[in-house]
Every structure is written in C-alpha cells, then in structure tokens.
Amino acid sequence: MIQHHRYEAILEMINEKSFVSIEKLAQHFNVTHQTIRRDLNELSEQRKIVRHHGGAGTISSTTNTAYQARKIMDLSAKQKIAERLVQDIPNGASLFINIGTTTETIAQALLGHSDLQIVTNNLHVAAILGSKKDFSVIVAGGEVRHRDGGVIGEATESFIRNFRMDYGIIGISGIDTDGSLLDFDYREVRVAQAIIENSREVLLAADGTKFGRRAMVSLANISQANRFYTDLEPPDPIKKILTDNKVSLHLV
Secondary structure, three states: OOHHHHHHHHHHHHHHHOEEEHHHHHHHHOOOHHHHHHHHHHHHHOOOOEEEOOEEEOOOOOOOOOHHHHHHOOHHHHHHHHHHHHHHOOOOOEEEEOOOHHHHHHHHHHHHOOOOEEEEOEHHHHHHHOOOOOOEEEEOOOEEEOOOOEEEOHHHHHHHOOOOEEEEEEEOOEEOOOOEEEEOOHHHHHHHHHHHHOEEEEEEEOOHHHEOOOOOEEEEEHHHOOEEEEOOOOOHHHHHHHHHOOOEEEEO
C-alpha cells in the first residue's frame, strides 16, 4: 500500500476505534512495527493523532473513548495487570474501587478472594463482586453516568469520605510526563481524590497506552500512589518520579 493511502487508512481506523495499537496496525497493513511507528510519528507531527506507548489515539483531550470500545481495548494487558494486582490483596481486606474498565477487570480477578469489604462508585464492579456471598459490597450514592455505570457527584464524594479502607484501587485515563494523573470528568476526579485520601494504601493500575495520553482534568500525581501496576516500561521521567517517591513498580 502506498504510504499516503496507508496514512488515510490509519486515520480512519483510529477515528473509528479511538485507539489502535502498533501491533494491530502492523498486522492489518502487513508491515513492520518500525514502519508503523514512523507513520504514527509523522501523523502526530501533523497533529492528526496523539501518540501513546504502544499505539495512537484521537487527539481530543475533552472526550473519553466510548465505554464499549474501552472494554475491549488492550484487554489482555488489563487482565495481566489485574492478575498481578490481586496477588497483593489479602483475604478479609477492605477496598475502594473506582470507575473504569481496568478496575472492572480487577474486580473480576478478585472473585477468587474471600471475605472482602468493598465500597465502589462503579455499578459494573458492584454487579461483578455482588455475586459472591462472602463479599460485602456497598455502592456509593449519587448520579449514575449512563454511558459507563459510574456514580459521580458531590453526594458520591461525601459518601466515600465516611470510610477508611485498607486499599484504594484506582484506574486512570492518562498519565502525563510530569506524573500527573489525568481524567475527563471533574466530578469523577473529585470522587477519585476522596478515595486516595481515605485509603491506607493506593494501588494504581494503568496499561501502557495511558502514558502520554491527554485528558483535561488533573486528578493527582503518580507520586501519591504506593504501588503502580502496568504492562510497559514507563518513560524515564515517570520512572524517576516513582523512584524518588518510593512508589513500587510492578511490570507484567
């Protein structure tokens, strides 16, 4: 395929799916990973896409990828992250779990545990974990966001602050090079901040596509996590922040 035509086809795929990995693009066009990286770098310089570790996405920093697309995006990486993270959760622990498809994958991996106490503002997490008779699942009150089952708002934030849990399991939409944890909805961010503030230990889970991904609302900084679980080596500036703040890195 002529390079110009491949550019157009890559843009069409990214606009349709919001994010496409280098692996999938290379397979689709039957070219090397190096060729796709060059293509993505060129499209990024033209400000037509945003480059991420492992792929590229649409350029918007104000709107998140559709929920159904996020559910299947990098699912294998999310499952590996989930399997590793739950190894650090003891039976009988208390947990906050926030909104996101990564945290929903973690909830699925927690079904092998026993006697967990969970507070969540994610209706999908509640549905997954509520099936276990030995789990206590409390859903925060507030406004239900129709697109993804997230519960948000001032009432949700206030509810979260009634608890002090052993672990806060946090997913995130983007991680900037200065360590800022970024998301798209201010109301969701306020609830996540309350979870961080009221957790004895913060466990951050994010696949490598989140490195450098743009979103307009700053939630916190990666330095506030106690443990970080991901599938790709973080960029050097983020690795330095992790090291300087003694945040343990768990690569899967």
